[in-house]
Amino acid sequence: MNKRPANFSFHDKQYKVEYSWSLTLNQRPLGRPYFSNSKQENDQSFIISKHFGFMVCENYQASNVLSELQTEKMQVTSMDYCTSREQLAAITFSTGHILLINPTLRKRGKIVWLNSRKNIYSSKPPSVCRWVNENQFIVFFGDNFVWKFDKTLTGEDEKFIQAAQNNTRECQKTIVCINHPAPEANPISLWKLQIGKVRDVQVAPGSRGNIICVLSEFDIKIIDLASSTVIITLGAYFAGFQCVTWSEDAKLLVAGGEDDCIHVWHTTNWNHVCKGQAHSSWVAGVLCKYKQGVYIVSSVGQDGKLCFWEIPEDDIDEGVVATGPLVEYPKKSMQKIIETSIEVKVSEEPLISVSLHNDCIFVCDVIGTVHMWV
Numbered sequence: 001m002n003k004r005p006a007n008f009s010f011h012d013k014q015y016k017v018e019y020s021w022s023l024t025l026n027q028r029p030l031g032r033p034y035f036s037n038s039k040q041e042n043d044q045s046f047i048i049s050k051h052f053g054f055m056v057c058e059n060y061q062a063s064n065v066l067s068e069l070q071t072e073k074m075q076v077t078s079m080d081y082c083t084s085r086e087q088l089a090a091i092t093f094s095t096g097h098i099l100l101i102n103p104t105l106r107k108r109g110k111i112v113w114l115n116s117r118k119n120i121y122s123s124k125p126p127s128v129c130r131w132v133n134e135n136q137f138i139v140f141f142g143d144n145f146v147w148k149f150d151k152t153l154t155g156e157d158e159k160f161i162q163a164a165q166n167n168t169r170e171c172q173k174t175i176v177c178i179n180h181p182a183p184e185a186n187p188i189s190l191w192k193l194q195i196g197k198v199r200d201v202q203v204a205p206g207s208r209g210n211i212i213c214v215l216s217e218f219d220i221k222i223i224d225l226a227s228s229t230v231i232i233t234l235g236a237y238f239a240g241f242q243c244v245t246w247s248e249d250a251k252l253l254v255a256g257g258e259d260d261c262i263h264v265w266h267t268t269n270w271n272h273v274c275k276g277q278a279h280s281s282w283v284a285g286v287l288c289k290y291k292q293g294v295y296i297v298s299s300v301g302q303d304g305k306l307c308f309w310e311i312p313e314d315d316i317d318e319g320v321v322a323t324g325p326l327v328e329y330p331k332k333s334m335q336k337i338i339e340t341s342i343e344v345k346v347s348e349e350p351l352i353s354v355s356l357h358n359d360c361i362f363v364c365d366v367i368g369t370v371h372m373w374v
Contacts, residue, residue, distance in 0.1 A: 004264035005346045005363075005371050008306055011141050015361060015373035019064040021057060023050055027068075029075060035364040036089065037357045040326030042148045043087055046362065047103045048370060049076035056103040058359070060372060069106060077126055084134035086110075088151060092139060092231065100151060114149065114186060121147055121160050121187075128201045132209025132225075136188070140198050148189040155185035168192040173356055177228040191228065195221055200243055204250045204267075213253060215244045219326075220255060222267075230325065232270050237263075237329040247288040252311070254297055256283025262309065262328075270322040272329065274336040278307045278343060285353040290349065298361070300351035306344040307365055346371060 007016045023033070027050040037046035037060075044059045048066075054076055055066040075094040082088040088110065091099045102109035115121055124142025130139040138148050145165070157180070164178040171192065178190045196216040204211035210226040217240050222231040239258035246253055252273065253265045262276040262283055279301035287298040290313075297309040316368045349365040355364070359372040 004268070005373075006344060007373070008342060008344050010342050011296070013359075017371060018360075019060065019372050021055075021066055021370045022050070022066055023048070023055065027051055027055070028142075029370050030090070031075070032352055032366055033364065033368040034076050034079050035083050035353050035362070035370065036356070037355050038087065038363055039083045039357075040085060040087060042351070043356060044358070045104050045203065046077060046357075046370070047080065047081075047091075048364065048368060050368065051075075054103075056106070059103045060088050061317055061374075067106070078129045078139075080129050082131045082137070082151070083185050084133065084208050085149075090129045090137045090139075091147075092129045094125045096121070096125055098126065098139060098149070100341045112151070112154075113154060114197075120156070121145060125175060127198060130201050130203050130212070132203050132212075136209065138201075138209075138212075138225075140201060141316045144193040144195065144198060146191040146193060147187040148191075149186045150183070150188050153183060153188070157183070157185040161187065161190075164190040174230055174360070175223065177225075191225065193223075199241070202244055202246055204246050205248055206250055213244055213246070215241050215255070217344060220244060220253070222253075222270075232322065233326045234265060234270065235326060235328045236273075242284050244248070245288050245368075246287045248290050252288055252295055252316075254286045254288045256286045256299055256301070258282050260301065260303075262286060263299070264311065265327075266316055270327050271317070272327075272335070273316055274338045275313065276307075276309045276338050276340065277307075278340040279303050279305060281350070284351060287354050287356060289356060298354045298356070300346070300354045300363055302350035302366075304345060304347045304349060304351055304365070306346050306351065306354065306361075307340045308342045309338060310341045311338065324339055 036050040044061045051071040077092045079091045087102050096115050098114040100112040122141035122145045126139045128140040168176050176192045179186050200215040214221045214306045220234040241255045243256040255263045260279040266274040281302035282300045285300045289296045293313045295311040347365045353364045364370045
């Protein structure tokens with residue numbers, strides 16, 4: 001059994017481990033678990049996937065109890081909370097199903113199933129779902145079909161789905177988009193991407209859901225969904241990336257790599273800001289917050305460590321705007337290396353995600369244990 005993680009002090013605040021939630025051996029998913037916490041300040045809930053279904057914590061400040069929702073023979077492949085007050089979460093499954101649900105209400109609230117009759121959107125299961133605004137979310141499927149859905153619409157327009165797929169099938173462009181001219185049912189748009197296997201997707205804050213970063217095996221592509229164009233491609237140094245995130249103001253982009261490092265770019269000019277070395281294994285989750293003139297990056301890795309990095313805003317050199325479709329990673333002599341502000345050993349198990357809600361820090365490991373510091 002893992003030891004309880006240590007308390008720590010950072011930025012004049014003492015963080016104490018308040019609760020730890022753990023999946024039982026029978027509840028653990030076949031692959032990695034997925035974790036998502038509410039994006040509303042007054043809602044203290046989170047969800048974590050399990051073997052065939054997911055668990056819900058309705059109030060993390062008051063209870064360490066998890067409620068269970070079982071889905072027969074359906075493994076969760078992605079989940080994301082909506083930013084609206086309705087508290088909907090979009091959850092995708094290995095069977096192709098897409099679920100919209102208020103996790104805290106469960107059967108008492110709104111439940112919408114998409115793609116429930118057959119695999120009408122793709123022959124491959126969905127891999128990533130992300131809300132792009134309060135009403136709409138996108139779902140990436142294994143063949144890089146990207147469908148956009150609107151929670152205010154009901155039903156599924158199978159004629160549009162089939163027509164959109166047929167119109168994109170023979171296209172060799174990097175990105176092709178088909179928009180429904182007058183949607184009365186879901187979906188409302190389709191993008192077909194020719195960019196390789198997608199590992200992660202994050203929506204740029206303040207972009208109204210139009211700008212996303214797409215993490216593939218060996219690069220990061222910044223894509224404008226509105227114009228269906230690749231803005232820029234960020235190359236890796238010598239190994240692939242595992243995770244990516246935007247800062248809250250979308251001025252920095254942070255990625256975690258298979259080289260055990262974090263990597264930071266300035267999004268105004270796409271210059272490489274710095275590289276952080278502290279983990280002894282792959283970096284699996286990153287988070288970037290801004291506080292009093294300093295960007296604070298949190299990272300978790302397969303070494304079981306939680307690391308914090310500080311990047312003063314005044315130290316970021318905007319430099320010359322990068323040109324061309326590909327920004328190559330700088331040579332070793334040109335790389336700025338930063339050190340951690342603090343390192344915390346969380347678990348003997350590999351860590352997979354880090355998130356923040358109302359100054360509470362959540363870290364999840366590969367066997368489904370969630371630790372919370374307050």
